[in-house]
Amino acid sequence: MPTITKLFSLQEASEHNTKEDCWVVIDGKVYDVTTYLDEHPGGDDVLLTATGKDATDDFEDAGHSKDARELMKDFCIGELDLSPVIPELEISGKKQTVGTANKVLPKALDYWVFPVAIISVSVIAGLFYLRKK
Structure with missing residues (x-):
């Protein structure tokens, strides 16, 4: 049976940016790291500042170990929705x-x-x- 992956927008992921609810986006995957904040070797501030953006470059620059990458699998909750966002058109009654x-x-x-x-x-x-x- 195929695994169904939940898709999240970057906007939705960025709304989870507190110690009580923290998500990060790395390599197109969304991770709920709320329960890991206290255990993170770099401190919770590092993860909290990574919310609201794609933190792939920050993650790679930190030089994480293979064990850290394996541990990430436990926190993955879905993938980033990369489909283009089409803004809704505003219909106005004003003559332009x-x-x-x-x-x-x-x-x-x-x-x-x-x-x-x-x-x-x-x-x-x-x-x-x-x-x-």
């Missing part, structure tokens, strides 16, 4: 303007303001200069 003119026009004005100001000042200065002669 869809046009590039609304977006482009302010930018176009920004690019013309400075050159037009320089030309205007130059023309006014030229008129004053010619008037004095």
Whole structure:
């Protein structure tokens, strides 16, 4: 009979981030290490800071032994759901303007303001200069 593996999202795993309820994600597997916090040689802080993210790199960087890797099997409760998350679309009753003119026009004005100001000042200065002669 095939083993059914429970899938957890990273968001769901990250919600278990206290001494009373602590899950970590390593190599795509989710581990409930709550009962192991007091026994962890590196202290419970190490495991608590590993919640809310994929802690694979942290685990590998610590150089865990083969025995530690074997012990992990006892705490595995499922796997990380790697399917893409598709955000729900928000349907709004508000009329939305869809046009590039609304977006482009302010930018176009920004690019013309400075050159037009320089030309205007130059023309006014030229008129004053010619008037004095």
